[in-house]
Structures are given as C-alpha cells and as structure tokens.
Amino acid sequence: MLSGLVIVLLPLVLGYLVPVRDARLMALINRGVNASIYVILLLMGMSLAGLDDLAGQLSRLGGQALLLFAVISACNLAALWWLSRRLGLTADPSRVVAGAPTSKWAAMAGSLALVAVVVAGVVLGLLLEWLTGSGLFATAETLAEGVLYLLLALIGCQLRNSGMPLRQIVLNRFGLAIALTLAASSLVGGLLAAPLLDLAWNEGLALAAGFGWYSLSGILVGDQLGPLMGGVAFFNDLARELLAFVLIPLLIRRHAALAIGYGGATSMDFTLPVIQQHGGVACVPVAVVSGFLLSLLSPPLILFLLSL
Numbered sequence: 242m243l244s245g246l247v248i249v250l251l252p253l254v255l256g257y258l259v260p261v262r263d264a265r266l267m268a269l270i271n272r273g274v275n276a277s278i279y280v281i282l283l284l285m286g287m288s289l290a291g292l293d294d295l296a297g298q299l300s301r302l303g304g305q306a307l308l309l310f311a312v313i314s315a316c317n318l319a320a321l322w323w324l325s326r327r328l329g330l331t332a333d334p335s336r337v338v339a340g341a342p343t344s345k346w347a348a349m350a351g352s353l354a355l356v357a358v359v360v361a362g363v364v365l366g367l368l369l370e371w372l373t374g375s376g377l378f379a380t381a382e383t384l385a386e387g388v389l390y391l392l393l394a395l396i397g398c399q400l401r402n403s404g405m406p407l408r409q410i411v412l413n414r415f416g417l418a419i420a421l422t423l424a425a426s427s428l429v430g431g432l433l434a435a436p437l438l439d440l441a442w443n444e445g446l447a448l449a450a451g452f453g454w455y456s457l458s459g460i461l462v463g464d465q466l467g468p469l470m471g472g473v474a475f476f477n478d479l480a481r482e483l484l485a486f487v488l489i490p491l492l493i494r495r496h497a498a499l500a501i502g503y504g505g506a507t508s509m510d511f512t513l514p515v516i517q518q519h520g521g522v523a524c525v526p527v528a529v530v531s532g533f534l535l536s537l538l539s540p541p542l543i544l545f546l547l548s549l
Contacts, residue, residue, distance in 0.1 A: 252390045253540055256397025267402060270395050277392040278456045279358050284385035285459065285475075286362015288468040290370065291378030302469055305438050306476040312437070313430030313449050313477070314484070317503055320426035321419070325498035330415050330527065332497045332520035355456060356479065359472070382468075389464055393540065396457070400537055416530025419502040423531070424538060427452060427505075444470070447546040451478040452535040453485070453505025458543060465547040482507050486515060493520040501528045506539060508532035 261267050292298045366378065431449025435442050444466065451458025455478030463471020485504035489512060493500035501524060504512035509532025516528045 252394035253397040256394035256399075257401045259398050259401065261398060261402045270398055274392065274395045274399060277388050277395065278355070278460075281385050281388050281392065281460050282355055282358045282456070282475075283362040283365070284381040284388070285463050285468055285471055286359040286364075287366035287369075287381040288362075288378055288385070288463070289359070289472060290363045290366025291381075292469065298469055299472075302472045302476070306473045306480070308437060309431075309434045309448055309473060309477045310480045312434040313427050314481070314503075316426040316430035316433070317423060318499065320422050321499040321502045322496060324418060324422045324502070325496040328415060328418060328498045330497045330501075330524075332493045332500075332524055359475070385460075386464060389460055392457075392460070396540065400533075413526060413530040415498070415527040417534065419498050419527065419531040420534035420538075422498075423502045423505055424450075424452060424535060438473075443546045443549040447543050448474050448477065450539055450542045450546060451506075452539050453478050453481045453507045454536060454539050455479040455482065457540060461540065461543045462547070478505075481505055482511060485512050489515045490519045493524065497524060497527075501531060504528075504532070506532050506535040509536065 261270065289299070362381075366381070427449045428446055431445040431447070432442060433445075434440075434449070435445025438445065440448070447462060447465075448458075448470070451462075451474055455475050458478050459471045459475025462474040482504065485500075485507065488503055489500045491500075493516065497520060500520070501508055501516060504516070507513075508516060508528040513525070513528055513532070516524050520528075
C-alpha cells in the first residue's frame with residue numbers, strides 16, 4: 242500500500258518542484274487542471290454506471306454521503322464556534338475589496354456544473370452499454386487513473402506558484418488557527434462516522450480529509466476505494482461548499498472564524514467572493530491562508546490515510 246502511496250504522491254511532489262514564471266504558461270496549467278477535473282469526473286460517472294444494481298447503489302451513495310456530511314458538519318460547527326469566541330477575529334463589511342466578484346450564484350452554478358458532468362458520465366456509460374454491449378467501464382477506470390497522475394502534477398505546480406509566501410502563511414495566526422481547527426474537527430467527524438458507514442477507521446478519516454475540495458477528494462478516494470466511495474467523498478465535500486454559501490452571509494459578522502473556516506479549502510477560491518462581499522477586506526488574507534493550508538494538506542493526507 243505504501244508503494245501505491247509513493248506512486249500517486251510522486252506526481253504531486255514533482256509538480257511542486259517546478260517553478261513557473263511565465264504568466265501564459267501558468268494560465269495554461271490552470272486550464273489544464275480544470276479540464277482534467279472535468280475529464281476524470283466524466284470517467285468516474287461512467288464507472289458508476291458499471292455498478293451492479295445501479296439504482297440501489299446510488300441510493301446507498303446518497304445516504305452515506307448525507308450521514309457523513311451531517312456528522313462532520315456537526316463537529317466542524319461546534320469546533321469553529323468555540324474558536325470564533327476566542328480568536329477575536331471580526332469582519333468589517335464596510336470595507337470591501339474593490340472590484341471583487343460578489344455573485345455567489347455564479348460560483349454555485351460552477352459547483353453544480355461538476356455534478357452535471359458526473360451525471361453525464363453515468364448516462365454515457367449506460368448508453369455505451371446499450372449500444373455496444375459494453376460501457377467501457379474498465380477502460381474508463383484506467384483512463385481516469387492516467388489523467389489523475391497528470392492532474393496531481395499540475396496541482397503541485399499550482400500550489401508552488403500560487404504566490405503565497407511561506408512566511409505570510411506561518412505568521413497569519415488567524416488563518417493557521419482556523420485551518421487547524423477545521424482539519425482536526427473534520428477528522429474527528431470522519432472517525433465517528435466510520436463505524437456508522439461500516440468503514441475502516443482510516444477510510445472514514447480519508448473521506449473526511451477532503452476539507453471541501455470535492456473535485457479532488459472524490460477522484461483520490463474513487464481511485465483507491467472505487468467509484469461508489471468516490472461519489473460519497475465528492476458529494477460530502479460539495480454539500481460543504483453549498484452550505485457555506487448560505488452560512489457565510491448569515492454568520493460572518495458575529496462569528497467570522499466560523500463563517501470563513503466552514504468553507505474549508507474553498508475559502509481561497511469558490512467561497513472567497515462571498516467572504517469578500519460580506520466580511521470585508523480584513524477577512525480576505527485570513528480566508529486565503531486558511532484555504533491554502535487546507536488545500537496543501539488534503540491530497541497527501543488522503544493518500545497517506547488510504548495507504549494504511
């Protein structure tokens with residue numbers, strides 16, 4: 242299992258070692274990451290279509306994802322509420338970022354588009370099976386694994402060239418405290434949910450270690466535990482982001498740490514526009530640092546836990 246961890250983690254490390262100074266090349270890498278995610282999710286949907294008793298399996302997937310999400314969210318909200326009462330972080334909605342995007346609906350539409358890609362993969366797999374007698378399920382899994390290696394290398398490159406100096410990350414005590422609290426409480430939730438889902442302890446922890454990065458957690462878990470568990474991880478983390486869009490405007494003025502932290506890894510990208518709009522400029526560096534740390538931690542942690 243550890244050899245498998247090294248094989249999958251190696252592209253991430255190699256990508257992180259590559260400095261990119263050309264803005265056009267960096268833009269190409271960013272587009273490559275987005276394209277790879279869509280391709281892998283489409284292939285994951287095709288793999289789901291190959292499951293026996295598909296309707297029953299999808300029902301099981303939804304129930305497990307909902308249970309996992311409920312347990313982890315309860316732990317997150319309790320821990321972040323405790324932290325927000327002690328951290329002293331306050332929002333200042335009177336000072337917003339000039340020109341900051343503020344449409345949470347546009348961001349949510351982007352999230353739901355990924356769900357549509359998975360659904361399209363299921364439909365495509367069933368259609369191919371009907372037309373040819375084979376849904377190419379094994380081929381889809383093999384292709385997904387190859388694209389995954391490419392994706393990890395590109396993500397490593399993104400993290401290396403994100404423009405976030407290590408000194409700035411370490412010295413931002415608010416972002417560091419929020420990231421550690423969200424990560425620890427998520428893992429506690431995953432550990433509590435594991436016996437309820439009839440999973441091994443390390444599998445429960447791995448499902449919880451996506452920290453909201455649904456496009457990656459579903460892919461990594463699916464590669465090791467199969468498309469059903471990959472779907473559980475995907476929808477668990479997607480539900481986190483969708484709930485974060487609701488909670489941020491409601492809570493950020495009184496409980497800024499809770500509102501920023503609950504978004505997990507998405508606080509540096511998808512939920513950042515809503516944080517900017519409702520929390521003001523003071524919350525932006527905290528959200529970016531918290532999201533960056535969780536994004537940096539999630540892939541190697543998932544892979545390590547699945548190798549145990």
